[in-house]
Amino acid sequence: MRRPVIIGLTGSIGMGKSTVAAMFEEAGVPVFDADAAVRAMQGPDGELLPAIEAAFPGSTGPKGVNREALGKLVFGDKDKLAELEAIVHPAVGRKRATFLEENAQAPLVLFDIPLLFEGGGNKAVDVVVVVSAPAEVQRERVLARPGMTIEKFEHILGLQTPDADKRAGADYVIDTGATLEETKSQVHALIKQLHSEAGAAD
Template sequence: MIIIGLTGSIGMGKSTTAEMFREEGYPVFDADGVVHELYAKGGKAVPIIKAVFPDAIKNGAVDRVVLGAHMRADPLHLKVLESFIHPLVSESRTAFFEAHKDAKIVVMDVPLLFETGLDKAVHHIAVVTAPYQLQRERVLAREGMTPELFDSLLARQIPDDEKRKRADVLIFTDKGLDNARKQVQDIIRDLKETA
């Protein structure tokens, strides 16, 4: 099995790129998707978060806006949150690999691939990237996003230029979907040839 680590900073188009790998028939582990499930009504993280940040629970689910405010208020809060969220995500990742143990190629879509050390657990690293101005436009177009919040999110991530240096391959998303899809197909072809 070849494991592709797919990462990229906020607003670079990583989720759309991950979907392209899925469309090509390859299993994708979506770390963000797992966190959404953990935060949803009935999710495993809800009771833990309720014990630490009770006001962040609304209608039985985690209110990400309230939780985010706690994270920005005190950096220690983020460490506390990660201490119980990361093991739960890891549990889901183990189940994913068990379910797809016969796959030739799998993709791990992890926004904080380098920050969490998961870059050591993959065979190839693909970094999704775009010019900063386009990234900023995309992110600021999101509901509830502010320039300050965008800056604080970027500050928690390894800079794009550093991610590019650590990548085995870059996927540029500033030239349209067809261009990005062609890059994904080229990566798959190259990996199959070298396997």
């Protein structure tokens, strides 16, 4: 039985991954957004709140997870971060499995996963697509975000697989340093190519 071709989309902070994911979705490719799934499960009445509160007392409230409070508890502590990931990652995996079942008839599906390489998720997809832009463009975009500092930006970069390594591990690279229209044309060309290859494999 044929199943969808699974595209893993990733990219470092400020590279335009969310914009590119939206372009895939607009073109009719079902998209699973790992970050959105986590936000929902950690939001008001989210299914992960009891487990997170039990492991990290005082980190949740009526509005869901208090990201600042939780951040202080796990920041810089690998054991506590691993404990949090042990709660979150299996739950995301279940959501992803449900998404795949619901879209089993689609020729292509896309997993939008920020830490695709860092978590080894690149081994669980058929095609790895990396969004990338020149370092100066990335820096400009990120530092324009509210509350962002050079120190925060550099800390985040330090946690992520370097852009050059992501590009080296990609099957396809989408250049987001160009105009939105140019980026969109790259996305549409890739979708057409993957549809063609999926059809040829049947």
